[in-house]
Amino acid sequence: MEALKWINYIISIMFFVCYFYQLVYIPIVWLFNNRNNNKQIKNKLNRYAVLICARNEQEVIADLIESIHGQTYPGGLVDIFVMADNCDDNTAKVSKASGAIVYQRFNKVEVGKGYALKALMDRINKDYGNVYDGYFVFDADNILEKNYIEKMNQCFNQGNQIITSYRNSKNYGANWISAGYGLWFLRESRYLNNAREIIHSSCAVSGTGFLFSKEIAQKINGWSYHCLTEDIEFSIDQITKGERIAFCKEAILYDEQPVSFIQSVNQRMRWSKGYFQVLSSHGIDLIKGIFKGNFSCFDMFMNIAPAFILSAISLVCNSIMLFKSIATFTNISDVFISVGQFILNMYLTLYVIGLITTITEWKQIHTTNFKKIIYTFSFPIFMFTYLPISLMALFCKITWKPIKHSFSLDRMSKEGIFLAKK
Secondary structure, eight states, X not given: OHHHHHHHHHHHHHHHHHHHHHHHHHHHHHHHTTOOSOOOOOOXXXXXXXXXXXXXXXXXHHHHHHHHHTOXXXXXXXXXXXXXXXXXXXXXXXXXXXXXXXXXXXXXXXXXXXXXXXXXXXXXXXXXXXXXXXXXXXXXXXXXXXXXXXXXXXXXXXXXXXXXXXXXXXXTTSOHHHHHHXXXXXXXXXXXXXXXXXXXXXXOOOSSSEEEEHHHHHHTTSOOOOSTTHHHHHHHHHHHTTOOEEEEEEEEEEEOOOOSHHHHXXXXXXXXXXXXXXXXXXXXHHXXXXXXXXXXXXXXXXXXXXXXXXXXXXHHHHHHHHHHHHHHTSSHHHHHHHHHHHHHHHHHHHHXXXXXXXXXXXGGOOSOHHHHHHHHHHHHHHHHTHHHHHHHHHHSOOOOOOOOOOOOHHHHHHTTOOOOOO
């Protein structure tokens, strides 16, 4: 029993050591959030290609295209490209009718967003050549604030080669699952990427809502990342090669989150498996970067490795001690108390993280005040579910599975999400 107490204590200390720096990020944001790290040098209007890879997204893709056409940025400088990837619905037809340039791809072997992006970039280079200054990447369920491209262009004009944006949620208030996702992405935007931008460290691309330059596109041969989490693979590869990913907090994107627990499990299993893939392929490069004094490498390594390893060790040790106590009928209550204290400490830590994010991002969370409060209590539970999901991903064969999206602009208005006016 005493051994279990020491194991949980040591694991708690290791968690603190690994992630203390992220606690420091919080006061950094509070103290320096108004500092303008991206002062505009020139007002160049760049030409952009928008890349959208969509699989059976006929219900939402027209809204994304509409929000791009409605930007404050000159529309003549923005071309929208859609890769209808293995679709068996009207995604291609709806996209074309909405004003996008549409390609179709049918490949049941090379499945996933990374392969679709590669195919789309190859077609654009073949048909249009090297005419774009930068490339935006969005998912079909996204919606952009009207000044999104304008703000990203200002940041791009500072010489930033890769830029990510503020990720908000279309359907935060749907249930505890969508709120769990939404709160995590808000926290990532405000207290990870924003803090990294303030200290001029590198941010990380999070799935969607990012921009990279034609120079980066040339270096990566259009797109060359095909693991299950191509965004993290792209981020870490660029960081280990010396690039810095910037953050534009004024560019706001709305993203639809899963509301079904089964879909959430499938998605997060894919993410977890992708983290393992990236750790396998780029872990050594990250460690080398850490020993060279690259803080961004340390930051990225902490985000893909220690939490799962420490949590898995804790689960195994506590389970063994619990089963041993039950089998021998000794110290059962003491084991339950120790395990309960450890779980409570983790719950309270996650609750405080979620509460701080909820309070500071209150106006950005589009749901009722009651739901804003109640979902701070379910947030730690949502995060706890990552552990069994990650364990399953470690041993299961994972394939890319589409997530159904249906949250439209009309529904956003009903939820009280009104995009900024021109």
